[in-house]
Amino acid sequence: MTLLFAIVIAVSVTVVVVGGQALEDRQQATSMEGASTSFQRLDADLAQVASGSQQQVSVPDLGSGTAKVQGDRGAITITVTDSSGHDCPVVDEEPLGRVVYEEGDRTLAYQGGGIFERTAGTDESAVVSAPPIQYQDRGGAPTLSLPLVVIDDKTTGNDVSFERVGKQEQFPRDSCSLENPIPDGSIISITVTSDFYQAWGEVFQQRTGETPSYDHSANKVTVEIKRSSGSDETIDNALSMSSSTKITNSAGIDSYGAGGYGSRWENNGGDVVVDGDIKIDSSGSPQIHGDVVATGKGKFTNEPDVYGKTILGGHPHERTKVKNDARFHDVFTTRGDLSVDSGPGSPVFESDVIVGGDVTRIRETKIKGDLHVGGGVSDDVHIDHVTVEGDVYVGGTFDGANDGSGTRNDLEVQGNISTNDQLAIEDSLDFQGDVLSAGDEVRVVSGTHEADILSEGDVVIESGATVTGNVTAAGTVTVDGDVVETASDTGGDVTAETVHGKSNVEGDVDESGPSVGGLGYEDLRDPLEPDVPEYDSAGPRIDDKGTTFSTDDDNGRTDVSALESHSDECQPDPCQVPPGQYDLDSLHLTPGGTLEFQANSESIEVYVDGEVHLKGEVKVQGSESVRIYTTGDYVMDDGSGEIGISNDEASRFMVYMKPGNEAELSNGANFTGVLYGPGSDSEPASEIKVVNDDTVVKGALVGQPKQSISNDAVIHYDERLSSVDPLHRSPDDDSANVGYLHVTTTHVSPTSE
Structure with missing residues (x-):
């Protein structure tokens, strides 16, 4: 009887201990889940503060737990090194800071714009919500953006709010000798020191495709991304003509940089490259x-x-x-x-x-x-x-x-x-x-x-x-x-x-x-050898898009009949084209009409099995690109015809033409973009006509001349095109590639309520 009583007591104690531990684990898990939800709300709120749309936000309710603000924990270093070994320190050991919540052996943290979790006693950490690091293709020039949110100061408590202290553009900036587009052969190095360094490494690998290296003894992760065009072909010239070319009667060529076109003859750039003879003949001082x-x-x-x-x-x-x-x-x-x-x-x-x-x-x-x-x-x-x-x-x-x-x-x-x-x-x-x-x-x-x-x-x-x-x-x-x-x-x-x-x-x-x-x-010096690029024909790419889009298009997202019509369908209300891929028989815009390409989140691709004739205003909105693949001619022959793009970024409006077709820019039309029409081994390049009454090109032309470039026509070359592969080919390997880098740091500071 005594033995039985002892066994009963022992079993009862075991049940109480095990049951109590399970209950405690469930309570911790519930608390951590609640904290994770609160931190995700904090992440969204701090993003609003960083953008300037809100002035101040508070840490959401964490129940019985408290938030610790630690402005001295974690750091990031970003360096750009060109092919000659010259460094541009973008940020050097910039403190990231963090907001942490601890429950038992688990730690939840907001850092750099992301949320991470870690279990005590291990080096492993996990991504709950990734920082808003963006890696995307913009008109053939991959762009890496790092909008970093930096936590300043220290505090602890349930009632903590944050306010924006300031925002700095770290790259590009005047004090750095390197600028966008990133020079070919450059290396971008990013190092994060953090208790959550392994989770940061996961973010870098997911965003860039590059395998990071780890220094476990120092809680560091580093990723290196090399700038490589992925192709020998880039758009380095204002005019790339495959036959003899003549420039007359006050026509001119210059260039502009990342800020967009400013004034005529502002920059010395904009090359003319001709596979044939060149004639520049005018009493109007062509430049x-x-x-x-x-x-x-x-x-x-x-x-x-x-x-x-x-x-x-x-x-x-x-x-x-x-x-x-x-x-x-x-x-x-x-x-x-x-x-x-x-x-x-x-x-x-x-x-x-x-x-x-x-x-x-x-x-x-x-x-x-x-x-x-x-x-x-x-x-x-x-x-x-x-x-x-x-x-x-x-x-x-x-x-x-x-x-x-x-x-x-x-x-x-x-x-x-x-x-x-x-x-x-x-x-x-x-x-x-x-x-x-x-x-x-x-x-x-x-x-x-x-x-x-x-x-x-x-x-x-x-x-x-x-x-x-x-x-x-x-x-x-x-x-x-x-x-x-x-x-x-x-x-x-x-x-x-x-x-x-x-x-x-x-x-x-x-x-x-x-x-x-x-x-x-x-x-005695030998003459310099003329270096004329050999561009690949766009014909195969156009045919491929036609085959793909014929069975898989997004025509239901817009009024295709309005785009194909010769009537005034796009006025007074503009025709709008959201992101997607479209299959059209023609593309027409009459004088006074407006066509809006809403390239906000994704690029827009349009296959046109016929002529493109634009006499109205085309607006390329957002930050992504528009690519037109046409089997017919491309015409802008009216003074109201205009392609409008923020900062005149020509790579965001690409027109691909088949060999042997024609393009006309005349009568005061204003074209921003790239006309790309090289020939093939068996077919001549597209013929391009640029004439009459202050016709303006901001971007570049690739083809052969239809006639003289004349009568006050001006071409302003976009220097950013020098890093753009016109056919958007990837590098030969699977490594990442960055053409443009944007880094900002937004500091937010806690204030106890």
Whole structure:
């Protein structure tokens, strides 16, 4: 009986203990669930405070528990490093702070805009609600956004409220040498130190696809994301034309940056790249503020201004012509011959001129840099009132004597002249530096020349010619004229293997047979090679979209018939297109109509099996992109036709055209976006026409010209396109890729009620 009583007592105690523990566990779980719900409300409320839509919020009821505000717990470091190793510290050990609730061995925390949970005695932590870190594609340029909420100060209690203290834009910002778009090859490094570091690592992996690294001893997690375009193709030029191009009559090209277009000629950018010849010809002073690159020859007449490099190809002896008031502000280079003429006006080259072939004419010209001629200057070339402020390098013969069909009248070289072949000079040529020749002979025909002459061959100073300086030759020097000292009693010496006419030498004569070298012709520069991108045709992409959208479209989300109609369906009320993919037979917008693409949360893709004709206003709303895939032509030929996008971000309106089709932008239309119509191996590129009455393009054009770009038409290149792959291809591997980075920190501070 006693034993039975003891067993009953023992069992009763066990039931009480186990049952009590289970009840306590259930109570803790219930409390934690309630706290989790309260913290999610706090998360939403603090997001409102961070955005500025609310001024102050309170911690929701936590029941019997209390909230601890710990402003010194957790930190984040973000650094951008470019391919050269230059760092931009975006945030450096920025305290994140946290709000925590503890129940038993479980801890719930709000940190950085997310909610995390952790069990005591372990390093493991879990994500309850992820911070609002966004990684998304915006027109082919993936964007990583980190809007961080930072908790300041410390406090404990049930009645705690938070108010916004301030918000800072951490990237991009003026104090950082790097900016958006992130340069190719850069690395973005993000490190979080936190008791919940493993949960942060889970967030980074889910958002970016990158595998983070962990330092468990320091409670740290790091993720690195490399900037890679994923393709060699990016939209680097304002104009990318696959055949010969002409720009006339006050047309112009410049660029703008991330803030959107401001004013005409604001930025020096906007390259013109042509697979063929380039002609810029106008009395209206067309201005190109980027580079001009062409695989063929060039023609620049009247008053063109080119602010970037001019890089021309062409076959040997294919002649590039420059005439009148043409002005080139950067290096000018051509693989062929060069002819420069005046009348009226005089060409000016602000930098070096590099010619792969011959100079066939040069008149009324100023070159403020060096002149490099890979060929030569023959005796039938007209040289008239030319100034070269630098040196002259000639790979062949320079015949400066007036004994052929050409004329010689005032060539001033303020530096040295160096040739790799024979050299002849006369009184109309003024060399203020040295005369250097690796050829067989230097011949001084007439005039007085205050210069030293060095030759690997012979030197002949003809009767009536005077050299004020020293003459040094590896061969024979014949002095039928005079070699005299300078006004400062220097020079006048002749050093050679053999000297004839010694009596005409005022200084010393040395027949020791000198070794002559270092004549400078080795510094002769080769012309730059024109680099013309080869873009992939959009044809296959358009066909693929047509096949996909024909069986899977979102046409039910909008009034498709209004978009396809030629009538005034989109006025006075605008037609609205929400996110989705659409299959249309045509797309029309009449004058006075408005079409709103509501690209707020997702991109919009439209396949048009026919013509796109927009004469009204198109608004691209939100932050995502619109992509039009058309099998027909694209036309904006009315002054009321306009594409409107916040900050003129051209990558957010992409128009893809099949090879052989046509695009027209004319009569004052205002296009913001990219017209993309390269050809294929068997089909020519789309023809693009940009003309008439202040037609404006903000973005870029890829195709071939329908006719001259003329009559005050202006193209403003969006510099952000330089990081955009036009076909939105992913990198070859599965790693993340960031084109744009946006980081903000919003500080909120607790106040006890």
